[in-house]
Amino acid sequence: MPKDLSDLGRFSDPSLLILSSLASGPKHGYAMIEDIAAFxxxxxxxxxxxxxxxxxxxxxxxxxxxxxxRRRPYRMTAAGLHALREQLATMHRIVMIGSQRLSLT
Structure with missing residues (x-):
């Protein structure tokens, strides 16, 4: 079984990662890069x-x-919060269905 899954590509797009980072409060670019790498x-x-x-x-x-x-912080808006919640709900459904289907094999 292959251990290197790099050919599958990214599992999360940058926008989702950025919104997830900003969900804990405003951050500038470098702080987002570090936070995203950590989580x-x-x-x-x-x-x-x-x-x-x-x-x-x-x-x-x-x-x-x-x-x-020299740093410019960003914060999520109410529309961004709504978009993040919707995207995470969709991802949750995908994880649930995928997990259920894996248990059938």
Whole structure:
């Protein structure tokens, strides 16, 4: 049985990881990178992070706060919280169904 599952690709997209990180409060980019690595084992590259932040901001799911020195923190909006809850509920259903189906084999 193969142990390297890297060919399956990512299990979570950057937007979901960012929203999950911001669910615990506002953070700047580096803090998000570190938090996401700690809870998911995925280390986002800065280009990936900032591209996803721009998309999330355009959707109105996050907003930039006033800069602190050279750092710009972001926080999740009410729309972002709703989007995160919906995505996590969908993922939960997938995990439940997948687990049930695995128990049949």
């Amino acid at each position: 998911s084992g995925t280390r986002l590259e800065p280009g990936t992070l900032y591209g996803a932040l721009a998309r999330l901001e355009r959707r109105g799911w996050i907003e930039a706060l006033a800069s602190e020195e």
